[in-house]
Amino acid sequence: MTTTDRTVPDVFSPGRIGPLTLRNRTIKAATYEGLSHQGRVTRDLVDFHVRHAAGGVGMTTVAYCAVSPEGRTDRHQVLWTPESLPGLQKLTAAVHAEGAAASAQIGHAGPVANPKGNGAPALSPSRHFHKTTLSFAKEATRDDLRRIVQDHARAARMAIEAGFDAVEVHLGHNYLASSFLSPKINHRTDSYGGSLENRARFAREIMTAVREAVDGRIAIIAKMNMDDGVPGGFWLDEAIAVTRWLESDGTVDALEMTAGSSLSNPMYLFKGDAPLEAFADVMPQPIKLGVKLVGNKVLREYPYRDGYLLEDARQIRAAVKLPMILLGGITNREIMDRAMAGGFEFVAMARALLREPDLVNRIEADAGVRSLCNHNNRCMPTNFTGTRCVLVDRSTTRSETWGTDAGYVS
Template structure:
């Protein structure tokens, strides 16, 4: 495929399916750690309103599990009747601030938090998780049928709650991604073996979501190109899977990602590995494990701007779908490069955690540089309220999210009712 003859400006309006965004910058999903007992809190609303006021075209709420046994944290929002008023408050607030809002949905599979979920983590095949120190249970076909239906239910509820889009999580060795991986999927039934079989669950999920919401909201898939683990899912298989999803007609846009929360968590992020900070927020015995062997499990990769571009452009050449470039997008030159190479949108995460109003300032002055230094100390804050630890939110330009560095999260705060 060739790049469009007219290269759009990243700050021009862009369309994903039925949704028109005011610009082509998306706040990528970063688990906020701000829900409480399965429901939205005011802190979670304010977190996303800050990015809307800061200029993004769309912000992504992460991670909204489709089932209780798919949660990766015990407080994650579930698609219950009790959660719906808070979700509607969130979407209304983001819309009032001028941006669209997407709900990231998925099932954690082998990455799920089995202890707090009080149910075994599900996986394609039985496996010991060295990081979580538990054993995943092989999912039955009945489990998979239930989870496919749960994705459809979540997408329908997202539309009901006022979300403009759903982003279905097919990456990071969450359940659908684990099925894609030949390293993790050792099944001999219709969900294992050949690539078509390993892709069956992802395709069923996407079809169920499309059947449920039709064209009411946009449907995005976030899919791995590379697990970052020997013997895992890689680009040579990601290309045909992307083509099958396009041919199925279930997607409005595709965002490529990389890495495995199960096997190689730092592969996506690049930059420093804050081992002491990770150990500091972990319960025992995981804390001791991180201190002893964390350097083997949490490997360091050098950060470069646009670090997923080289692989993503190979997917870009193979499909006609609108694509979102993720990974090392922090300044106007990289945004312009993405547009010139045929990507319709860019997604940003850590740079916006550091400066929620970065997009407004980039639009005003193209020479603006992000202050993010890729220390990755934001990552362990997932458990206490995701933030850049180098910034006191009370003094951050352009944000209303007034939580200082060291904020201890939403525990004890009443959810929105």
């Protein structure tokens, strides 16, 4: 798709993803908020998304909502259980009251999961040692995979019941589906390993199950790696093939391309500073010491520029006709317009909105507005205590769980 094939949309015009029409083409990207408690919604989590909805985005994404108990990276992450539904319903209603849509990011963390917090072993395509948890992830069995596929379908059905307008299926960052795609992690010799077609089988089964569960009632977005950022990992040429398969399967309404490995190279996605001291401060021993001594081997620094994923994402754009969401360094009207001119239908913003939740409204009012985010990435370690920009004062609030129809409970 080129600008000669289509009318270039205004980023502040309505945009359509499957059955969903957004008031504009900006999306609050999924960033784990660290504001849920024991798998349930808190007042702080609702307020977090209401701020972004009131700030002008067309849709805000709740992250990360685990489909299985062992698939969490933090024991407090939202888990799709009947007990979580009342709080999620209150969250979506509050977002809708501000005129925005709400998306739920669903997935299974696989080898990135925290086995100690979850009280269950992490799962991986093949046995894998996780440096952060200092433990081995066990090889997922066929029964595990069948169960997890159905867990995704169940989560999608519950998302509809909770009032979400879309689900974003996490196929990136070496979470479980992504780890199957990666030849560096997936050493299986069965029908889920070896060739790219085999390594993509699990992701395609998940997307098929979600499509059947949703049945056109809400939009389906796939967030998928373009590359892992590590030698021997999943790479762009393979990503092009997989996105074409997803398109031909008819299981996806839009694609959001990402990059990097939460296991091996997390900063590859974010660009900018690598705040080693800030990461070390929130880690338990002996991991804290390890981060200080050798953290620069994993937390590498990459130079930041606006729209830093645009060039690679353009190669996916040229290969498929699905609507696409550009992620990575969306901070001003200029890069938004470049995305629209380059064939992207939507843009997703994360760090810039942590700094200024009302940035979208301000850019719409004045095209010359520039983000105040300086890409120091010290927001990243805050997801253990409530994701925020450290340059913004945060008043002390009591977080309560929205757990019953009667209202808040402690």
